[in-house]
Amino acid sequence: MPSDEMTSLQRVLTTLSLKEPDRVPLFLLPTTQGAAEMGVPLKDYFRAPGLMAEAQVRFRERYRNDCLYGFTYAAAEFEAFGGDIIFYDRAPPNAGAPFLHTPDDFARLAAPQIEDCPVLCRTLEFQAQLRRAANGNAPVIGVVMSPTSLPVMQLGFPEYLRLLMEQPDSLTPLFEINEEFCVSWANAQLAAGADALVYYDPVGSCTVIEPAHYRRLNAPIAKRVMARIKGPAVTHFASGRSFAILPDVAETGTGGVVVSGDDDLAAVKAAVGNRLPIFGNLNGLAMRHWDAEITELQVKNAIAAAGVGGGFILTDHHGEIPFDVPERVLIWISESVERWGRYPLTWVDAWREQQ
Amino acid sequence: MNHQQNKPDQAKIAALQQAYKSALLSVDKARAEKILRDASVMFASPLEVAELCLAPVLEQMGEAWENGHLALSQIYMASRISEELMERILPPFQEMRGEAPRIALMLLEDHHMLGKRLVQSALRLAGIPVLDWQRVTVEELIARAIRERPDLILISTLMLRAALHVRDVRKGLDSAGLAIPIYVGGAPFRLDPLLWQEVGASAMGANATEAIRLVLGFLEHRHAVR
Known part of the structure; x- marks a missing residue:
């Protein structure tokens, strides 16, 4: 490492303070790929903390990744509440059938105790x-589901949407239970090893609910949760659009926002880049078809749109690289960041004029 | 009855559509019901209400969602309200379109039915009955297709893994000598526009209204070759 090269942690912290580090940080987030890396079935992999940690350390080295991703699978919290999980060979475990059916069921629900949940x-x-592996050189990232998005798994999406639109008040007891759990689970991760958290709220995105609804329901809950979490948390809409609510997201106390490939990254930067770190917005599903040239173009476009001035971390827009994305694409992304992400970004003005 | 003579003019239809859309976006079921009841007097047949009012409005809303101007929650409620009102106000759809094609709709390997429900509602509102196969695995789908021989298979998916399994469905049907077209939809196909061709599907609908268009195209083609 050159003497003026920052560590990943320095690079990320500089970026989060909205300044330019030595290069654009890269958060590449393979999860299920770890099972293949360690030569075990996915079901065994997600039950072996040592294997998951070793895989993430290898990925960080291989892809010059600037974080260690301490995420298992999105349905883990559903599992902690007693839900069934379906494991597959080449994909993230999925939530089984919803275990709540009507608001009457909420009275029987209690937030799980973390120490009683093997998955947690x-x-x-x-x-x-x-x-321990990071040794202070790279941030460890944990994940929580928002109290307003977990019900998609708990209730099922159709019933949850129906209640949100027709009987929103009936959901209050469920949100309260989820909120308490979310705060406990977030702080447990920060105490155990995470340096920062991702706050997943796909339901809050403009793709799923109206901006007015986000302001009325999701934002106040996010604000309360953020205030009680003892560390930074970044809001993630899991590939849902968020441009119209970004000023409201910024008011929740979030440490940044991960935006969708469907959002205009340059417009996002112009709108909130002076007060909020921006993460995004490569399309993981599309990566399956990328060749070296397209990969480089995608990386350049993202960096040109949001990299100047700092405050930008390149990552995918969903929070997880699909299992079927070829490893070579991840290598090309890493090489492209190395080539085009070095500050100062002197090439960007000419690039913009060409486009 | 000559429907053309009774059809309201374009301005009236546009005003009706606008009023109905406004009621749906306000989640105002009572207002939406009144508009439909008035419309059922204006139009010559229930099918015309569906074709000239409901379907275009839901299509416009689907496109608005695709372009980021509406939310999924609004699409879902519009679909629910429209379906409920059609059932209450108008005769059963099975009576509306003559000989019913055998169109099977299903969710592949998932428990989260929102997309499938939206497509199901949209098709019903367009007067197209479907066979609801609920949630199926690849093996169940192939076995049932061999047994029941539908004319068209519509598959909704949520996860990439399930979307990739459409390829196995295609292979299984081909092995059984069944050239049944497969139309697909769902987030993986929307986010990766090349995926439907990769897995051997015959077409992809980015939203429920596109599904209607595709199915109507299929029905027209089927009618023409008969």
Whole structure:
């Protein structure tokens, strides 16, 4: 490493303070790929904190990644609440059938105790190992589902949407339970090994609910949760659009926002780039077809749109690289960031004029 | 009855559509119902209400969602309200379109039915009955297709893994000598526009209204070759 090269942690912290580091940080987030990397079935992999930590360390080295991703799978919290999980060979585990059916069921629901949930305890051990491996050189990232998005799995999407639109008040007891759990789970991760969290709220995106609805329901809950989390959290809409609500997202106390490939990254930068770090917005599903040239173009476009002045971390827009994305594409992304992400970004003005 | 003679003029249809859309966006079921009841007097047949008012409005709303101007929650509620009102106000759809084609609709390997429900509602509102196969695995789908021989298979998916399994469905049907077209939809296909061809589907609908267009195209083609 050259003497003026920052560590990943320095690079990320500089970016989060809206300044230019030595290069654009890269958060590449393979998860299920770890099972293949370690030569075990996915079901075994997600039950072995040591294997998950080793895989993430290898990925960080291979892709010059600027974080260690302490995420297992999105349905883990659903599992902690007692939901069934379906494991597959080449994809993230999925939530089984919803276990709540009507608002009457909420009275029987209680937030799980973290120490009683093997899936959560394994995640904490995974993150503790990542922190030891990082040795202060790279941030460890944990994940929580927002109290307003977890019901998609708990209730099923159709019933949840119906209640949101027709009987929103009936959901209050569920949101309260989820909120308490979210705060406890977030702080447990920060205590165990995570340096920062992703706050997943796909339901809050403009793709799923109206901006007015986000302002009325999701934003106040996010604001309360952020205030009680003892560390930074970045809001993630899991590929849902968010441009219209970005000023409201900024008011929740979030540490940044991950935007969709469907959002105009340059417009996002212009709108909130002076007060909010921006993450995004490569399309992981499309990566399956990328060749070297397209990959480089995608990376250049993103950096040109949001990189100047700092405050930008390149990542995919969904929070997880699909299993079927070829490894060579991830290598090309890494090489392109190395080539085009070095500050100062002197090439950007000429590039913009060409476009 | 000559429907053309009774059809309201374009300005009236546009005003009706606008009023109905406004009621849906306000989630105002009572207002939407009144508009439809008035429309059922204006139009010559229930099918015309569906074709000239409901379907275009839902199509416009689907496109607005695709372009980021509406939210999924609004599409879902518009679909629910429209379906409920059609059932309450108008005769059963099975009576509306003559001989019913055998169109099977299903969710492949998932438990989260929103997309499938939207397509199901949209098709019903367009007067197209479907066979609801609920949630199926690849093996179940192939076995049932061999047994029941539908004319068209519509597959909704949520996860990339399930979307990639459409390829196995295609292979299984081909092996059984069944050239049934497969139309697909769902987030993986919307986010990766090349995926439907990769897995051997015959077409992809980016939203529920596109599904209607595709199915109507299929029906027209089927009618023409008969």
